[in-house]
Amino acid sequence: MKIQISKNKEIFNFSQPYIIAEIGANHNGDMDLAKKMIDSAVDCGCDAVKFQSWTPQSLIAKEEYDRNQVYDDSPKKHFGSLEEMVTKYYLRPEQHFELKEYCEGKGVDFCSSPFSTKEVDLLMEIGVPFLKIASMDINNIPFLKYAARTMKPIVVSTGMATIAEIDRAVQTIRGEGNEQICLLHCISIYPPKDKDIHLRNIAMLQDTFNLPVGFSDHSFGTAVPLASVALGACIIEKHFTLDKDLPGWDHEISADPVEMKAICYDSKKIQAAMGNVHRTVSxxxxxxxxxxxxxxxxxxxxxKGTVLSEEHFDYKRPGTGIPPNEYLYVAGRKLNCDIAADTLLTWDHFE
Structure with missing residues (x-):
């Protein structure tokens, strides 16, 4: 199955991967930083930059804010309360339009993950090529239905989900008449242990759902996302930063420009080198x-007159004479002339 993921890119399993630089909230509320990150992603060779579309009201309940919770599953220290961070880092509607226009000028796709129906509407107004559903919303059936009805391609991350939950999400989207679905294998740990990544799930999802499957990566470095290409991942989504030491949720597990450039360059080499299953000689x-x-x-x-046997044979370059695999057809033949050592035997040498 193939999906037109953007104006200039079609994806399918084992296609050249569509590389998404997941800026998310790594812009830290700073539009100058966001634009520098877009510039760098373009320089790296990314196909798209992706943000996250949420507001303090659409993402988290007041009860959670009232607990003054800090997400502590990262060694990086964050400033202030959860509500203060969400308020500082969320992308305002007008900033969406600003960044979309900037991306158009740079020739890179602008996309985002909506976290409510209002943000789906916003992204549709802006004109994104597809909608990315975050892992947290794979069981948000009303939201999936709303997104599916846009008839945009729907890219669904599968972190934290069982096969049954993935299947229900796929059937929900299809139930709205939208067949343009891509699944992303994902582990919602930042970063996951290598043993918990299970890249073979990519092939399993391909076989189970007969859909294009990509990989949303939260590991350190480039090895794991590049390995996913050999398994046919048609999208690589990788968090992106200019500096892993910046404050914020995701900088430390993000690829820096050196790593992202390697992912973009090497993924294309790997995909081209995969070739096909048929044995060919160029x-x-x-x-x-x-x-x-x-x-x-x-x-x-x-x-002259020697009856040849295997003891008379040696096998050397070049390969322009009688090949070694035909030695049995030469044994027992009688020479019609003298032959010097190291001479390539030909059929003309025999009676």
């Missing part, structure tokens, strides 16, 4: 046979 490789393969040569000086 024209360039065929041309190497004469130079690199061996031929049957005389092991010693041989006289």
């Amino acid at each position: 024209d360039e490789e065929e041309a190497k046979k004469d130079k690199f393969r061996r031929s049957i040569v005389a092991a010693t000086d041989l006289k």
Whole structure:
């Protein structure tokens, strides 16, 4: 199955991956920083930059704010309360339009994860190529229905979800008449242990749902997302930052420009190198046979009339003579001339 994920990009399993630099809230509420990150993502070779569309009211209940909770599943120290961070980091509606226009000028896709129906409406007004559903909303059935009815491609992260929950999400979207679905294998730990990533789930999701499957990565470094390409991941979503030491939720598990450039460059090499399952020999490789393969040569000086046996044979380059696999057809033949040692035998040498 293929999906037109953006104006210039079609994705399917084992296609060249669509690389999303997940800026999320890493702009820290600073539009100058956001634009610098877009510039850097473009320089790295990313296909899209992605933000997150939420407000202090659409994301978290008042009861949670009242507990003054701080998300402490990261070693990085955050400023203030949860409500103070959410208020500082959320992207205002006018900033969405500003960044969309900036992305258009840079030739990179602008996209975002909506966290409420109002934000779906906002992104539709802006004109995003697809809607990205965060892992936290895979069981938010009313929200999935609303997003599906836009008839935009729906990209769904599967972190924290069981197969049954993934299946229900897929059926919910299809139930609204939207067949443009891409699943992202995801582990919602920042960062996950290697043993908990289970990249083989990519193939399992491909087989189970017959849908394009990508990978939303929260690991350190480039090895894991690049490995996902060999399993056919058609999207790589990777958090992106200019500086891992910046304050904020996701900077430390994000790729910096050096890492993102490697992901963009090496993923294309890996996808091209995967080729197909059919054994082929290229024209360039065929041309190497004469130079690199061996031929049957005389092991010693041989006289006319010698009846050849295996003891008379050696096997050396080049491969322009009788190939070694035909030695049984040469054994028992009688020479019609003298042959010097190391001479390539030909069929003209025999009576």
